[in-house]
Amino acid sequence: MKRVxxxxxxxxxxxLLVLGSGKSSAFQEEVTFxxxxxxxxxxxxxxxxxxxxIAPFSLMTYAEARPWARAIQEKVVLREMPPWKxxxxxxxxxxxxxxxxxxxxxxSRWADSSAREGDPALLPExxxxxxxxxxxxxDVVLQPEGDYVVKPGADxxxxxxxxxxxxxxxYISAVEIKPGNRNVVHHVIIYLDRTGASxxxxxxxxxxxxxxxxxxxxxxxxxxxxxxxxxxxxxEPEGNAWLLTEGVRAVIQVHYHPRGxxxxxxxxxxxxxxxxxxxxxxxxAVPIVNDSFRIPAGDPHYRVTASQTVPPGLALHLIGVYPxxxxxxxxxxxxxxxxxxxxxxxxNIDKWSFQWQGMYFxxxxxxxxxxxxxxxxxxxxxxxxxxxxPNNPPKPVAWGExxxxxxxxxxxxxxxxxxxxxxxxxxxxxxxxxxxxxVVQGQxxxxxxxxxxxxxxxxxxxxxxxxxxxxxxxxxGGDWKSLLVPGRxxxxxxxxxxxxxxxxxxxxx
Numbered sequence: 001m002k003r004v005x006x007x008x009x010x011x012x013x014x015x016l017l018v019l020g021s022g023k024s025s026a027f028q029e030e031v032t033f034x035x036x037x038x039x040x041x042x043x044x045x046x047x048x049x050x051x052x053x054i055a056p057f058s059l060m061t062y063a064e065a066r067p068w069a070r071a072i073q074e075k076v077v078l079r080e081m082p083p084w085k086x087x088x089x090x091x092x093x094x095x096x097x098x099x100x101x102x103x104x105x106x107x108s109r110w111a112d113s114s115a116r117e118g119d120p121a122l123l124p125e126x127x128x129x130x131x132x133x134x135x136x137x138x139d140v141v142l143q144p145e146g147d148y149v150v151k152p153g154a155d156x157x158x159x160x161x162x163x164x165x166x167x168x169x170x171y172i173s174a175v176e177i178k179p180g181n182r183n184v185v186h187h188v189i190i191y192l193d194r195t196g197a198s199x200x201x202x203x204x205x206x207x208x209x210x211x212x213x214x215x216x217x218x219x220x221x222x223x224x225x226x227x228x229x230x231x232x233x234x235x236e237p238e239g240n241a242w243l244l245t246e247g248v249r250a251v252i253q254v255h256y257h258p259r260g261x262x263x264x265x266x267x268x269x270x271x272x273x274x275x276x277x278x279x280x281x282x283x284x285a286v287p288i289v290n291d292s293f294r295i296p297a298g299d300p301h302y303r304v305t306a307s308q309t310v311p312p313g314l315a316l317h318l319i320g321v322y323p324x325x326x327x328x329x330x331x332x333x334x335x336x337x338x339x340x341x342x343x344x345x346x347x348n349i350d351k352w353s354f355q356w357q358g359m360y361f362x363x364x365x366x367x368x369x370x371x372x373x374x375x376x377x378x379x380x381x382x383x384x385x386x387x388x389x390p391n392n393p394p395k396p397v398a399w400g401e402x403x404x405x406x407x408x409x410x411x412x413x414x415x416x417x418x419x420x421x422x423x424x425x426x427x428x429x430x431x432x433x434x435x436x437x438x439v440v441q442g443q444x445x446x447x448x449x450x451x452x453x454x455x456x457x458x459x460x461x462x463x464x465x466x467x468x469x470x471x472x473x474x475x476x477g478g479d480w481k482s483l484l485v486p487g488r489x490x491x492x493x494x495x496x497x498x499x500x501x502x503x504x505x506x507x508x509x
Contacts, residue, residue: 032118069115138271161198168448177227275499278423339371
């Protein structure tokens with residue numbers, strides 16, 4: 001009862017504040033689900049709150065939302081939902097899920113006025129969430145060999161080591177993560193493994209993947225992004241892409257959050273999208289790490305710092321940031337201090353949650369000239385008053401891979417200002433069919449290049465086996481047959497692995 005009274009007072013104060021500001025006209029008319037509230041849910045909530053996704057209930061219809069009106073009011077007034085950890089006024093990010101003051105006041109007023117349904121004629125077209133790739137079909141889909149069985153009980157962090165099977169070094173312009181079972185997949189992080197260490201860990205476990213809390217259990221060669229509920233795939237800025245080297249393995253770490261008493265299965269997929277515009281800059285993940293701290297037992301506000309200075313003669317542009325701590329983490333703020341002494345707040349998370357970590361991309365890339373120091377300040381609560389403290393009684397905690405250890409890490413997604421790659425320039429001299437094989441002759445074909453027919457990439461393209469001919473001849477054994485219609489001219493191009501494309505050649509079967 002006391003909790004309800006406190007909530008009502010907070011909601012009332014919030015509504016009066018917005019009404020008094022004169023900023024909203026929404027309060028001049030009756031607030032109903034069909035007229036105002038469902039539109040807010042569509043824009044900010046339904047991406048998670050729809051059947052089959054991670055949220056515990058759906059907000060697609062009035063019948064589904066009405067029983068939760070008071071709970072929704074509590075979460076939005078306290079700004080606990082939608083989950084968005086960066087504090088306002090520090091960094092401007094794409095995909096900001098926060099509700100505006102007006103939206104919070106509208107939902108609160110709806111709950112306080114009996115959560116009415118309203119006129120059905122006012123309902124907007126419903127959102128749909130088809131099980132497709134939002135960015136379109138990927139060029140490569142990475143997935144575990146089999147389903148993983150998620151049993152009821154505690155949270156699980158499971159890593160799946162998957163070969164990328166690239167035929168050469170390849171530039172990736174987008175990564176899309178598609179959870180196999182949104183009922184239990186809480187978040188996903190992709191690590192890169194160039195040594196094969198993850199395969200050994202995977203092989204040692206009889207089930208698909210291996211369990212590893214915190215990090216991936218090996219010294220990763222960087223990350224390739226991640227996913228959390230509400231996140232959407234994105235293409236990197238034009239001219240920028242990730243370079244995946246031949247032989248690298250992708251390690252998909254999935255955080256499973258079982259709900260209820262039902263055994264579930266999952267096979268989360270990762271889609272890779274090849275660069276289709278010339279790549280001039282490599283995207284790099286730069287870690288800023290402090291791995292030498294030790295948090296005293298009982299300390300409720302222990303400070304840990306880390307920093308990295310852009311070396312002389314080097315300049316960067318910052319695309320995004322990924323903060324990372326474990327269960328004792330409470331706050332993390334990041335600033336960039338320029339050589340002239342001025343500073344810029346990059347991100348500030350004042351209520352860290354291990355359950356809601358993610359990658360944050362800036363609306364505009366941020367220049368980091370030579371001499372700029374990026375400083376990370378983190379605070380940890382290792383007291384008995386921390387309900388997430390894994391140790392009872394508290395004990396000293398240092399850096400480590402397990403969730404019961406701690407981390408102070410910030411990944412920067414950057415590009416180098418000075419880098420300006422010269423794109424390759426593939427050219428086609430001739431196209432022919434030889435023994436049911438489509439053969440393209442030309443020059444400057446990179447290892448792993450692809451033949452395209454009318455803009456469609458042939459996934460079975462191979463370079464000539466002989467080294468001297470590999471850059472001059474590409475072949476397709478079967479994909480071409482469904483695209484080359486007899487008697488009709490088609491456009492043939494070659495897409496090199498750096499996103500450069502040849503001029504088109506007309507060819508008829």
